Every structure is written in C-alpha cells, then in structure tokens.
Amino acid sequence: MADTSTQSIQVQAPLDQVAAVICDFPRYPEWADAVKRVEVLEEYEDGYAAQVRFVIDAGPLSDDYALEYAYAEDLSRIEWHLVAPSKMQKTLNGSYDLTDDGAGATTVTYSLEVELSIGMLGMLKRKAEKMIMDTALKELKRRVESLGKA
Structure with a gap:
C-alpha cells in the first residue's frame, strides 16, 4: 500500500522562476545529487515535458523509471505519476x-506517494521518504536561489 507524505519549504524567488527550475528536467543532474541521467521522452505541444526518464543512484537505492507529467496552466501545480513499475517502485x-x-x-509544497517493489519496514520507509523529500526541497531551494544571485 502506498503512503503519502507532504513537506513544504519557502524559496526566495518568484513562482515563475521556481517552476522554470522544476520544469528544466535535463539540468537535474547539475543540482539533484541522486539524479544521474534525465531524458525527456515526450513533449506536449507547448514544449513542456510529458514523459521523462530518470536514472537515479542514491547509494543502496538505484533505479531507472519514467514519469508522466501534467501542469496547471499557471504552473502553480506540477504533478507526475510512474508510467510503469520499475525495479524499485510499484507506485x-x-x-x-x-x-x-x-x-x-x-512556498513549495511537495507531496509524494510511493509504493516500493521491495519490502521495507514502515518506520524505515517513512524515514527514507522524509530524507528524500528533505533533500529534494533543499536542493531545489539552493538551485533556484543560486540562479537568482547570478
């Protein structure tokens, strides 16, 4: 069964700049430590990524998976879901x-629902999810704010 976690962080940049970093998938390996490769597989007519393949390596956890994206017209919401089960993830x-x-x-609010293909104790899974979300939000904040100072 998949569990949902949510965390928020404030980024000192306008919404459009935050959204631009989130939507610039090919550059993720420059600032997201666990992301080793990213490939945009399909795009919508407006140029936004529809499907994106990720190769991640976070020490003992590595995976290769594709996500399908949807966007609010004003980019105030960017959501995704797993296209097909991967080595590590069912959902x-x-x-x-x-x-x-x-x-x-x-304010960036990150919600994540994950169901792993491998068994993991609930306490360890929640700790891993918290670490993933903390890291993702902090790396996003650092990237966006560093671009604003450039």
Missing part, C-alpha cells in the same frame, strides 16, 4: 504546489 505519484507568498517568495 510513484507526486506534485509540487507553488504558492506566491508576495515580495518575491514562493
């Missing part, structure tokens, strides 16, 4: 909800 659904906080800041 992977997630979203970024972006809220304009005014004064050039954006």
Whole structure:
C-alpha cells in the first residue's frame, strides 16, 4: 500500500522562476545529487515535458523509471505519476504546489506517494521518504536561489 507524505519549504524567488527550475528536467543532474541521467521522452505541444526518464543512484537505492507529467496552466501545480513499475517502485505519484507568498517568495509544497517493489519496514520507509523529500526541497531551494544571485 502506498503512503503519502507532504513537506513544504519557502524559496526566495518568484513562482515563475521556481517552476522554470522544476520544469528544466535535463539540468537535474547539475543540482539533484541522486539524479544521474534525465531524458525527456515526450513533449506536449507547448514544449513542456510529458514523459521523462530518470536514472537515479542514491547509494543502496538505484533505479531507472519514467514519469508522466501534467501542469496547471499557471504552473502553480506540477504533478507526475510512474508510467510503469520499475525495479524499485510499484507506485510513484507526486506534485509540487507553488504558492506566491508576495515580495518575491514562493512556498513549495511537495507531496509524494510511493509504493516500493521491495519490502521495507514502515518506520524505515517513512524515514527514507522524509530524507528524500528533505533533500529534494533543499536542493531545489539552493538551485533556484543560486540562479537568482547570478
């Protein structure tokens, strides 16, 4: 059974800049440590990625999987789901909800629903999910804010 986790972080950048980093999939290996390769498999007519293949290596956990993406018209919500089960995952659904906080800041709320193909104790799974989400949000924040200072 898949569990859903949610965490938020405030990024000191406007919503459109945060969304631009999230949607720039080919550059993920530059700033997301576990992401080793990314390939956009399909695009929508507007140029946004429809399906994206990821190769990740996070020490003992490595995987190769494809996600299908959907976007709110104003990019305030970017969501995804696993196209087909992978070596490590049966289910992977997630979203970024972006809220304009005014004064050039954006709150990013990351929701993640994961069901692994391998057995894992509930406590260990929740700890791993928290670590994945913490890392993803902190890396996103660091990337977006560093681009704003460039």
